[in-house]
Amino acid sequence: MPDYSYELNALQNGFTAVCGVDEAGRGPLAGPVYAAAVILPQGLVIEGLDDSKKLSEKKRELLYDEITKNAVAWSVAYATEKEIDEYNILQATFLAMKRAVESLEPGADYALIDGNRMPLLDIPGETVIKGDSLSMSIAAASILAKVTRDRLMVDIDKMYPQYQFSKHKGYGTKLHYEMLAEHGISPVHRRSFLKKIL
Numbered sequence: 001m002p003d004y005s006y007e008l009n010a011l012q013n014g015f016t017a018v019c020g021v022d023e024a025g026r027g028p029l030a031g032p033v034y035a036a037a038v039i040l041p042q043g044l045v046i047e048g049l050d051d052s053k054k055l056s057e058k059k060r061e062l063l064y065d066e067i068t069k070n071a072v073a074w075s076v077a078y079a080t081e082k083e084i085d086e087y088n089i090l091q092a093t094f095l096a097m098k099r100a101v102e103s104l105e106p107g108a109d110y111a112l113i114d115g116n117r118m119p120l121l122d123i124p125g126e127t128v129i130k131g132d133s134l135s136m137s138i139a140a141a142s143i144l145a146k147v148t149r150d151r152l153m154v155d156i157d158k159m160y161p162q163y164q165f166s167k168h169k170g171y172g173t174k175l176h177y178e179m180l181a182e183h184g185i186s187p188v189h190r191r192s193f194l195k196k197i198l
Helices: 005-012 057-070 081-087 089-102 136-159 174-183
Strands: 018-024 033-039 073-079 110-114 125-128
Touching: 005 018, 005 110, 005 125, 005 136, 018 089, 018 136, 033 089, 033 136, 057 136, 073 081, 073 089, 073 136, 081 089, 110 136
Parallel strands: 018 110, 110 125
Antiparallel strands: 018 033, 033 073
16 A cells, blocks of 8 residues: 655755656557656555555545545646657656646646656656555545546547547557458557557
């Protein structure tokens, strides 16, 4: 279960506002990649907070409301499918993370980044492998990013109902590949992920 040990370590080193950062949607064939940054009040207990991938959609939605209500600051940002195609998915993910951190109000002075690669930020930070299972603020960020992206994919489903985005959220499921075979690619698909189909 995540706790505050990484945040406390940064605070003991003199930082005052530690944010957790995570992404959602690196793998899908369609839609933007999202990132969230969250500063939680130290010691805040949010029951059931964990890596978003381990939670049901209903639980994530409930936690989303609790996190956004109680956070010191939170922000969600994204990089578009066009930016993914232009820069590659890793750089687009970094761009979304940078946008999320820079949009925090009040701002952070230290960032805990999920994973093993550090985006270029204007503040210092560290990477935490499996951070969404270890750090409370990264777990919170993982939920905000995932819920926001899933909501967007449900909206995109209304624009392009033939792809059934609300069911697979853009991931490369059997259903999604069947819809691609039938309808070709849409403006929201990541062309760089679909070179075999193009």
